[in-house]
Amino acid sequence: MNKKKHLFAEDSFFLSRRKFMAVGAAFVAALAIPIGWFTSKLERRNEYIKARSQGLYKDDSLAKTRVSHANPAVEKYYKEFGGEPLGHMSHELLHTHFVDRTKLSS
Amino acid sequence: MRPILKHPLNVRIFHYILLLSFLPLAATGLLLFFKPLSQEGMQLTYDVHIIAGIVMALDAVAFTIMAFDRVVLFIARVFSFSGRDVKWFMVLGGYPQKFLLGKKVPIPPMNKYNSGQKLFGACVLIGGTVLILSGLVLWFIPHAAPRDIVWFLGQAHLVSGLVLTAFLPVHLFLAVYRFDDFKAMMIHGNVPYHDAAEYTPLWVKNEIAPVATNGEQLTSK
Numbered sequence: 001m002n003k004k005k006h007l008f009a010e011d012s013f014f015l016s017r018r019k020f021m022a023v024g025a026a027f028v029a030a031l032a033i034p035i036g037w038f039t040s041k042l043e044r045r046n047e048y049i050k051a052r053s054q055g056l057y058k059d060d061s062l063a064k065t066r067v068s069h070a071n072p073a074v075e076k077y078y079k080e081f082g083g084e085p086l087g088h089m090s091h092e093l094l095h096t097h098f099v100d101r102t103k104l105s106s
Numbered sequence: 107m108r109p110i111l112k113h114p115l116n117v118r119i120f121h122y123i124l125l126l127s128f129l130p131l132a133a134t135g136l137l138l139f140f141k142p143l144s145q146e147g148m149q150l151t152y153d154v155h156i157i158a159g160i161v162m163a164l165d166a167v168a169f170t171i172m173a174f175d176r177v178v179l180f181i182a183r184v185f186s187f188s189g190r191d192v193k194w195f196m197v198l199g200g201y202p203q204k205f206l207l208g209k210k211v212p213i214p215p216m217n218k219y220n221s222g223q224k225l226f227g228a229c230v231l232i233g234g235t236v237l238i239l240s241g242l243v244l245w246f247i248p249h250a251a252p253r254d255i256v257w258f259l260g261q262a263h264l265v266s267g268l269v270l271t272a273f274l275p276v277h278l279f280l281a282v283y284r285f286d287d288f289k290a291m292m293i294h295g296n297v298p299y300h301d302a303a304e305y306t307p308l309w310v311k312n313e314i315a316p317v318a319t320n321g322e323q324l325t326s327k
Binding site for chain 2: 005006007008009010011014015019020023024026027030031034035038041042045
């Protein structure tokens with residue numbers, strides 16, 4: 001492609017070493033700053049998520065009733081009305097029904 | 107003709123890959139913004155956008171690593187500013203007068219890039235970096251990054267993409283208008299001495315040196 005047919009070219013390197021290093025360092029810093037900023041944001045967000053999940057586990061360990069099937073209200077429902085879990089009555093009353101409406105929209 | 111090497115081979119290869127990746131990126135970016143296609147069409151558009159984006163990002167990173175001196179030179183040129191640039195922008199390089207009124211106005215002497223090209227270069231450098239970095243976050247970790255930052259990066263991606271896409275027709279028009287430079291970038295890298303001396307006199311005066319070629323007679327500068 002390039003058979004050196006030119007008679008003139010840019011002088012080998014007209015930027016001084018000092019200027020080359022200054023511009024190069026500024027460029028690398030300009031690239032590194034947003035990356036560092038974003039990484040620290042991401043880390044701080046992860047810290048928040050970790051603290052939040054720790055708080056949730058702590059709340060859970062302090063709670064008297066820790067599982068839904070130990071809830072007295074649920075126990076009372078099955079005992080006096082619903083019969084057994086997954087029974088016919090509970091299925092009718094508690095099961096959520098969906099209708100696929102995605103095909104109607106277009 | 108006395109040719110000057112203006113665009114070395116690595117720059118031309120970089121520019122070709124940039125061209126082949128940016129054109130589909132601009133087209134699919136606009137499609138993703140206006141969403142005119144069906145679900146499948148938009149999915150295909152998104153896939154093309156991602157693949158072209160990867161090609162452009164790799165091209166930029168590879169060129170920065172392999173030709174760091176040229177990147178530094180480009181930055182030094184693009185961000186140099188003087189009174190000549192103010193004077194250039196006051197007459198907009200004489201282009202409106204030339205195209206609309208058919209008259210020639212005096213223009214301050216320019217270096218390798220004129221002030222308009224420098225502005226475009228700065229937009230490409232900053233906007234391209236923003237596009238690549240924000241695109242990476244939006245593609246890879248939109249669920250893991252903080253919500254407000256993802257929104258901000260999405261806006262930055264959109265604005266940078268629209269600005270660079272808006273520059274595209276101007277760049278293409280002026281590239282073909284300066285046909286000697288167009289051939290240099292697209293084919294052999296050389297511009298004729300008289301063309302360079304007319305449009306970029308400071309570059310020719312300060313930075314151009316004779317090169318010894320195999321047995322060919324050197325014509326003095």
